[in-house]
Amino acid sequence: MESIPTKQDILAAADRIKQHIHRTPVMTSRSINDLLGTRIFFKCENLQKAGAFKFRGATNAILSLPDKMARWGVATHSSGNHAAALSLAAKIRGIPAFIVMPRTAPRIKIKAVQSYGGKITFCEPNQAARESTLERIVRETGATFIHPYNNYTIIAAQATAALELLEDVADLDMVIIPVGGGGLLSGTALTAHYFTNRVKVIAAEPEGADDAYRSIKAGEIQPSVNPKTICDGLLTSLGSRTFPIIRKYVSAIHTASDPDIIHAMRMIWERMKIIVEPSSSVPLAIIINNKLKVAGKKIGVILTGGNVDVERLPWNVDEKNSDKVTEQQSDKETTQRPI
DSSP: OOSOOOHHHHHHHHHHHTTTSOOOOEEOOHHHHHHHTSEEEEEEGGGSGGGBTHHHHHHHHHHHSOHHHHTTOEEEEOSSHHHHHHHHHHHHHTOOEEEEEETTSOHHHHHHHHHTTOEEEEEOSSHHHHHHHHHHHHHHHOOEEOOSSSOHHHHHHHHHHHHHHHHHSOSOSEEEEEOSSSHHHHHHHHHHHHHOSSOEEEEEEEGGGOHHHHHHHHTSOOOOOSOOOSOGGGOSOOOTTHHHHHHHHOOEEEEEOHHHHHHHHHHHHHHHOOOOOGGGGHHHHHHHTTOSOOTTOEEEEEEOBOOOOGGGOHHHHHHHHHHHHHHHHHHHHHHHSOO
């Protein structure tokens, strides 16, 4: 697909992938709604195959490939969810998937790629290393590069998550979407534009990886350089295909701190009894920190993924660090106490 997806492109993607994906549920939490004074409808893509919305785009991209290209396989670079999704979609079609992952990728996401048959090549955790390693893999294998987000076929399929949400929940005032590279956000923005007259699309981004926020303010793409956030799925820069759509159709971008994101993630775990990853929790975080006027509003949120290393839950890490600091302070007080 060489141009911005049309309404018909999104409907065609929905039809193409429907036999392979889960139509994920929409859930609500009375306690969260009462606490925040609003009504939030969570589209649970954390329950999607491969654990994230990325399976929609990967499936559409792979099923759209002609046989003469598909037989050589597909390749990509990804820190996790797109890698797993592409590996699973390739396995379903019976073709190889070559995955470039940073050596710092979460262990659970590495295991997921391996379990779906993806062939991993590790690289240093920076964009230059990802791209140079991928170029070599494509050159050696003849595989087709499937970009994680800067790809109109991917965008058209990511748009189907919001399409389902709008079909299931009438009269939403806004939909809030996490933004990394912008594939889901741009797809959601197109869905809202084509299929509704009133739904605003709001982006949510970590403060430590706020390149989308800076890009919209500057009017041109600002690269993500040395991002520092717990949201490993939101570290990438916007793409040349996602940025113009976001700039035209997204109403606003708000940021949240990592502590707010961890608080939101824990709230979802504890009150909704479902597993979400930090990246999924940024929309709720911007509601909690009052970045939006939400009183009485009807809000859609896409919970983008649920691939979490349960051995390293962020609140457990914080508690361990807090305990360590307390012990150090206690030891210091003990050694300095006069005899």
